[in-house]
Amino acid sequence: MEVSNPYLGYKILFEAMVKFSAGISMIKNLEELPLEINLHLKYLINFQEFNYYFIKENKVDCLWVNQTGKASYSTCSLDQLDAFAQQVLESGVPASKYCKVSKTSIHSWKFYNENNHFSLLLIRSHSDNPFADKSIPLIKVVNKILSARIENLNMVQLIHFQNQKLARLTTALQAKNKEIEALNRKQESTIIEKTSRLKDSNSKLKGLIQFNSHQLREPLTRVIDMVAIKDDLPVEEYISDILPLLSESVLDLDRAIIEVVQRSEVFDNEEN
Amino acid sequence: MDSELVPNSYKVAVRTVANAALSDGHVEEKDFDALMNAGFNEDEIQELFAQADLVNMLNTIANISGIKIDNEIVELSYSL
Numbered sequence: 526m527e528v529s530n531p532y533l534g535y536k537i538l539f540e541a542m543v544k545f546s547a548g549i550s551m552i553k554n555l556e557e558l559p560l561e562i563n564l565h566l567k568y569l570i571n572f573q574e575f576n577y578y579f580i581k582e583n584k585v586d587c588l589w590v591n592q593t594g595k596a597s598y599s600t601c602s603l604d605q606l607d608a609f610a611q612q613v614l615e616s617g618v619p620a621s622k623y624c625k626v627s628k629t630s631i632h633s634w635k636f637y638n639e640n641n642h643f644s645l646l647l648i649r650s651h652s653d654n655p656f657a658d659k660s661i662p663l664i665k666v667v668n669k670i671l672s673a674r675i676e677n678l679n680m681v682q683l684i685h686f687q688n689q690k691l692a693r694l695t696t697a698l699q700a701k702n703k704e705i706e707a708l709n710r711k712q713e714s715t716i717i718e719k720t721s722r723l724k725d726s727n728s729k730l731k732g733l734i735q736f737n738s739h740q741l742r743e744p745l746t747r748v749i750d751m752v753a754i755k756d757d758l759p760v761e762e763y764i765s766d767i768l769p770l771l772s773e774s775v776l777d778l779d780r781a782i783i784e785v786v787q788r789s790e791v792f793d794n795e796e797n
Numbered sequence: 798m799d800s801e802l803v804p805n806s807y808k809v810a811v812r813t814v815a816n817a818a819l820s821d822g823h824v825e826e827k828d829f830d831a832l833m834n835a836g837f838n839e840d841e842i843q844e845l846f847a848q849a850d851l852v853n854m855l856n857t858i859a860n861i862s863g864i865k866i867d868n869e870i871v872e873l874s875y876s877l
Contacts, residue, residue: 533800533872534800534801534802534803535802537802537803537807538802538803541807567804567806567807567835567836567837568804568806568807569804570804571804571805571806592836593836594836594838654805657801657802657804659801659802660802660804
């Protein structure tokens with residue numbers, strides 16, 4: 526009795542593809558990607574070597590997986606790709622070639638992805654375990670999964686770099702803010718000090734004005750009044766009674782002027 | 798399992814593990830070599846034979862208990 530299920534192959538592939546997709550989506554950086562591909566790809570296609578190039582402008586992300594378990598990630602420029610890859614890249618037409626010596630065949634496809642990026646997929650397989658034509662539809666799905674993940678990881682990396690740059694700029698800005706705050710504080714203290722000195726000067730100036738008004742004005746008024754009564758008194762009486770007082774008042778005025786000058790000098794010295 | 802859709806490494810794994818699980822656990826050096834050549838590393842081979850071991854144990858319990866093997870396993874055993 527032989528039981529056959531025509532959909533078993535599809536079920537197996539579906540399960541393998543789900544695991545492949547889930548595994549790829551768990552990857553956190555590009556360096557781990559080839560190892561994850563290596564883990565799942567043998568359940569999807571026959572291959573000896575799997576090369577995947579994700580091309581973004583002139584930068585190429587190269588993923589290489591070998592059936593024996595070796596895998597690597599590297600970057601290169603477009604002109605470093607081999608002649609066969611360059612040919613497929615330029616023509617955009619899928620191509621394959623067979624090497625009789627090594628009994629291996631290489632299949633290659635170019636895919637146009639989102640954001641004007643494209644990818645190149647190369648599969649080398651041995652004639653003992655050839656790449657099956659029926660697996661070709663899977664290649665498109667594999668490319669879709671890989672290109673989306675690489676795009677995503679590149680974006681995450683870019684965001685990470687920009688965040689780091691932003692953090693550096695924020696630190697620099699915070700340092701500058703601190704400098705500005707220190708300068709502001711210094712300026713404020715200078716203003717407070719100058720205001721205080723100005724208030725002090727004003728107070729002293731006010732004192733000086735008050736002194737001038739009282740000490741200078743009083744003997745001067747006496748002199749003016751005594752001069753004013755000159756014609757009202759006899760000359761002898763004026764000379765004997767008023768002149769000594771006038772002389773005393775003039776001396777008082779002189780002393781007051783000397784004091785004003787001294788106070789002004791002290792004030793000037795304090796100001797300087 | 799003969800489908801061209803299924804890659805050889807998958808077929809080798811299922812064939813070897815099914816053989817180990819369903820044929821009283823007769824495993825030889827060439828079975829390990831076949832798995833290595835199909836691209837499986839030591840950890841994966843260990844995991845595959847752990848699966849075979851589990852199935853073997855469950856089959857033993859099922860035989861003792863008189864439980865019938867489900868159709869998918871029967872189908873696999875015939876398609877190998």
